[in-house]
Amino acid sequence: MDFDLMLRVYPFFIEAAYVTVQLSVLTCILGLACGTLGAMARLSRLAPVRWVAATYVSLFRGTPALIQIFILYFGGPQIGINLDSFTAGTIALGVNIGAYMTETIRGAIISVDKGQTEASRTLGMSRAQTMRKVILPQAARMMIRPLGVNINALIKGTALVAPISVIELTYTAQRFIGSTYKPFEMFLLAGILYMIIIYAVGMGIKWLDRRAQIV
């Protein structure tokens, strides 16, 4: 184990960890947006809207995220979409995780007792009001933990943008393995940083979940 080398290169890994965090945050926001819209569409009264959403979920969950990234980044220019690798990676990953989040959010919404909807409607609330004031607050509590699982997968998934040369943790490890031939040391550095990020986010989600359960 070459600790000297690890001490020399770790600043590059810290910088790369920052990129991984940025990617994770942006992907998470985009994923939540796609997931919320997707879940609403899956529960829509209009059949064509439901079909579109079901197709979105099926296609994005049925093909590898790596291929989706490649289609957008390498294939995009052919249809006039020119994105830098960071943006392409964020969009592809966000839309991908959004398909998983669609099902997670939909699952939480339909798990709220039907009687709640019926009662609110009987009390004269509109469908939108029922959703906003009665169903969503209860569903939100239930989706924290499963969404946490999605977010955990998302953080590890950011490694997939390494092949399109986004200078995040995995790419940095790969680059230093290429120049130093010390895979274990580089893996250890990158691995530790991933664990720290995932651990911190996990703690945050647990905290949120605890707070939500008390209310």
Add this chain to the structure above:
Amino acid sequence: MGLDFTVVPDYFGVLLLGMGWTVAITIGAGLLSFFGGIVFAVIALYGHWVIRLPFRLFAWLFMGTPLLLQLFLIYFGLIEIGIDLPAFIAGVIGLGLHFAVYNSELIQASILSVDKGQYEGARTLGLSRGQTLRRIVIPQAVRAVIPPMGNNMIALLKDSALVSVIGVAELTLAAQQAISRTYRPFEFYIAAAACYYVINLCLEAGLRRLERRIAASR
């Protein structure tokens, strides 16, 4: 440059061969993850703490870091200590171990959910600890765990795309080879995605049948 999908059929053979490798790696890693998952679960639940502790650490590392990084470690890292694996084998081991850890979590939960009375009953009837596990507890636990494990298999199929980066000529790399000759990334990645989708649909249909058969035999 517009889109022209007519170039795709020329590389049908290349993609088909890539599909074959994707299926092979999924089956290989799938089997490893299934049996590895059972072994890991038994170690985690019943192993001596001297074995259990390093295993826990191993599982924790595998669940907390990206699969891509693990594949790099197994393929490039093991060379450093003198183990030079062919890319395909490294891919099967990396994918297999990664999903074995996830399967192990599922199996552990389902072993714990098997009624304790079953265990006590079997022991009272004179079965040894090993026999009780092998003949009574694990068969019931594995049955309950088939549906969630099916989800892991589907994830494994898609993650098999990652072994393209260590040079296994599966579907994703096959598409890349076609692209390097034709400069048509959009068409070939879409074609590869379609191939994955088809394999995925077949796998899902197979899993549904398996689940129905297990439900019927209960």
